[in-house]
Amino acid sequence: EAGVAQSPRYKIIEKRQSVAFWCNPISGHATLYWYQQILGQGPKLLIQFQNNGVVDDSQLPKDRFSAERLKGVDSTLKIQPAKLEDSAVYLCASSLGRSGGTNEKLFFGSGTQLSVL
């Protein structure tokens, strides 16, 4: 079974530039998550999609971050403009997303390591 695919693997940009990350979840997984993992911290949820609808984006800095999941499959996360504090690993994860599934398993991609200089 193919896993969660993310690209690029690494990205280095200067502050105030824009950057976009791409994620292709496991086939058939309805729920897709974007997490931000700052060095030395646990993953922090940025946004959660159920199919192509947003379930939770309460921790997404909407003045600079945006995400979409057209057609309920793959997703892009964009930062515009980037700040130094955005340096982190951006993780995409997916799950089956069954209704009421309290013991759902998350499958993670390898992440995109972003460095903002």
Place this chain on the structure above:
Amino acid sequence: GNSVTQMEGPVTLSEEAFLTINCTYTATGYPSLFWYVQYPGEGLQLLLKATKADDKGSNKGFEATYRKETTSFHLEKGSVQVSDSAVYFCALSDSNTGNQFYFGTGTSLTVIP
């Protein structure tokens, strides 16, 4: 609200030593509890889980028991190997919040031969 607190690392052990990584949680409902592991250069992957009180999750020699009375889910392994060197994350998922996952800060484990 929901949160997870893990013991801080890093932890360094000799091969075959006993491992305990403490994890406690706060939840509004009846969460499921997980341990995820992140090997160097790889994404997080599920190590084990427990979905209700007194359940024991186990995998690859690791165990954790869901203790509702102490709101804990400590990770243990009787004899660690060099290949267990990784970062371990405790997490909970609460159906009251749309199955959102809450992660601890992670504990780095290094096992030396």
